[in-house]
Amino acid sequence: MKIKREYMELGALATLALVLLVAFPLLLGGFYLNLAGKYLSFAFVAIGIVLTWGYGGILSLGQGIFFGLGGYALAMFLKIEASGSNLPDFMIWSGIKVMPAWWAPFSNIYITLAAIVLIPATMAFVFSYLVFKKRVSGVYFAIVTLALALTFTVLLVGQQSYTGGENGITNFTTFLGYDIYSHASTYAIYYTEIVLLLFVAMGSTAVIRSRLGNVVIAIRDREDRVRFSGYNTAAIKAFIFMLGALFxxxxxxxxxxxxxxxxxTVVGVTSSIEMVVYAAVGGRLSVPGAVLGALVVGFLQFYLSNNFPHIWLFFLGALFILVVTAMPNGLMGLLDRFALSRE
Amino acid sequence: MNFSIAVMQAFDGLSLFSVLLLMALGLAIIFGLMGVINMAHGELMTLGAYMTYLTASGFEKYAPNLMGIYILVAIPVAFLASFALGYALERLFVQWFYRRPLDTLLATWGLSLILQQAYRTIFGSGEVSVPLPSWLNGPWNLNSTIQIPLNRVFIIALAAGVTLGVYVLLNRTRSGLRIRAVTQNRAMSAAVGINTRKVDALTFALGSGLAGIAGCVFTMIGSTNPGTGQLYIVNAFIVVVFGGVQSLMGTVLSAFSIAQSQSWLEYFMSGSMAKMTMLAIVIVVLYFKPSGLFTTRVRS
Structure with a gap:
């Protein structure tokens, strides 16, 4: 059974790779490919949630913060490039005269990329280690992260002259000189994203199957016992949480x-909670499921909110209820049960 | 800063305190006493607000000369409507999740989305507001420099009354005794003949009804739209967690300290910075006292 499940998981990953690398670019036009790319960006978060929530038992309702840290870091780089020798437009509107010191480093792509990796990872590790050390877990952790997500958006909206406020940062043109909206760029960006996504998916699968993964599952199920056996459970949980934040x-x-x-709006409380549903729909214990969940929910949202705008929220609400009542292991759980029952 | 400004500033904090307290009281019962995370609590407040709106519209149409007292009718109407919805929700929905707190969180969030869309379908997506009764309009002039808005005075009085009512209900009546018994030791309560499922439903409904009253109060200080509840839900949770769950007194003190600090911070910095500083302080304090500021030791 266990062996079979492992093969199935590998099969699912391979299918996913084929669909994303070959089928999507062939079948979807530029517009839909871009849309798929947008929804797949949430697949990164969903994979992280599978690790932290599904395997680690840590439900964070603040993943939007880390999503936002990465998103804003790259947005700052793109905005600086788009503005040329001027200050970004929203700064000019707010009457700012010189580039703020903490913006300036983001004109360098290497620093920006390093920031995307290091800032969220460091923050997540330090914050969660301190919290887990205090043995705050479960529902309280969820509420604390929710409060942090709220704090983060309040800060973003409030510091309008540095963050673009409610409107955020937009109107980009080029990335390292290449027009980001050209046909070729659409494909280049898409492929970069997919390669990285598959890398993250395979890495996560490897982590889950490693010794570390076993310890994480053990912590989820019986933290006290693992702690009594001499493991530093707080550090292990913090590491898993850090991976989730990095993704x-x-x-x-x-x-x-x-x-x-x-x-x-993209990084706030509401969308942070929606990120959890992506993982839940796909299956909280399945890495390929997380990718599937992000795609399915994303495209359903696109279809329903364009054609039946009144239904979308009813549908999303029902989806939340459905996944926790009827299919706790999501779509992949259904598939799993179906495949294993045919033996 | 002179004396008048200090008085008005303190009063600002006091009125924010009563709003926070009304919001958090219902949640303190549902989350604090029962341990249920109800993310749809905000939508129960919104229901109270819409009920107030309906009552006001009804009075405007059929009894315009009684407009002055509509708010006195709206409060029980809001309470009863949210009470009924809360009762139905507990019976049909929440009771199946008691053992799975994280799932409850997600499922009730789904419920809140459905309720929001329902409000949008019924009442439209725009803002609705109700006229203040004339006797609550305008300031109360304490002296030539100190002016206090009358509707805020009303809210403070209402918050005090409701809190007192909840205290008496929980600590001085037989139903309150049953509620406390069930939350402290469910199995033992059932053994001595308490119908715990009925108590669960009624406790949940009571918390929901209190949310309705909070919603009614919102109409006095701002307008209502289908998403109003979302704005307040996180704050309400923060008040309850900060105060320490399982302690009503903790909720009161927590609402008081959060409100006063926020309104004083707002005097020195911009609104959003004050809010952020406040949230940061709460998180830091929670770090050092994870079970909340004002906890009483209870056996788990």
Whole structure:
């Protein structure tokens, strides 16, 4: 059974790779490919949620913060490039005369990329280690992260002259000199994203199957016992949480370039909670499921909110209820049960 | 800063305190006492607000000369409507999730989305507002420099009354005794003949009804739209967690300290910075006292 499940998981990953690398670019036009890229940026977050929530038992309702850190970091770089020798437009409107010191480093692509990786990872590790050390977990952790997500958006909206406020940062033109809206760029950005996504997916699968993964599952199920056995459970949980944050940040950066904007709405409380549903729909224990969930919910939202705008929220609400009542392991759980029952 | 400004500033904090307190009281019962995370709590407040709107519209149409007292009718109407919805929700929905707190969180969030869309379909997506009764309009002039808005005085009085009512209900009546018994030891309560499922439903409904009253108060200080509840839900949770769950007194003190600090911070910095500083302080304090500021030790 266990062996079979492992093969199935590998099969699902391979199918995913084929669909994303070959089928999508062949079948979808530029517009839909860009849309798929936008929804896949949430797949990064969803994979992180599978790790932290599904395997680690840590429900964070603040993944939007890390998504936002990555997204805003790249947005700052793109905005500086788009503005040329001028200050970004929203700064001029707010009457700012010189580039703020903490913006300036983001004119360098290497620093920006390093920031996308290091800032969320460091923040996530330090914050969650301190919190887990205090043995705050479960519902309280969820509420604390929710409060942080709220704080983050309040800060973004409030510091309008530095963050673009409610409207966020938008109107990008080029990335390292290449027009980001050209046909070739659409494909280049898409492929970069998919390669990275598959890398993240395979890395996560490897982590889950490693010794570390076993310890994480053990912590989820019986933290006390693992602690008594001599493990530093807080550090292990913090590491998993850091991975989740790192993935979210990478996803956020891709969202910025795919959607052409980043704003407080995208990273706020509501969308942080929606990110959890992506993972839940696909299956909280399945890495390929997380990608599937992000795509399915994304395209459903696109279809329903364009054609039946009144139904979308009813549908999303029902989806939340459905996944926790009827299919706790999501779409992949259904598939799993179906395949294993045919033996 | 002179004396008048200090008085008005303190009063600002006091009125923010009563709004926060009304919001958090219902949640303190549902989350604090029952341990249920109800993310749809905000939508129960919105229901109260819409009920107030309906009552006001009804009075405007059929009894315009009684407009002055509509608010006195609207409060019980809002309470009863949210009470009924809360009761139905507990029976049909929430009771199946008692053992799975994280799932409750997600499922009730889904519920809140459905309710929001329902409000949007019924009442439209725009803002609705109600006229203030004339006797609550305008300031109360304490002296030539100190002016206090009358509707805020009303809200403070209402918050005090409701809190007192909840205290008496929980600590001085038989129903309150049953509620406390069930939350402290469910199995033992059932053994001595308490119908715990009925108590659960009624407790949940009571918390929901209080949310309705909070919603009614919102109409006095701002307008209502289908998403209003979302604005307040996180703050309400923060007040309850900060105060320490399972302690009503904690909720009161927590609402008081959050409100006063926020309104004083707002005097020194911009609104959003004050809010952020406040949230940061709360998180830091929670770090050092994870079970909340004012916890009483209870056996788990």
């Amino acid at each position: 979210a940040s990478i996803g956020g950066a891709f969202f910025t370039i795919q959607a052409g904007l980043i704003s407080p």
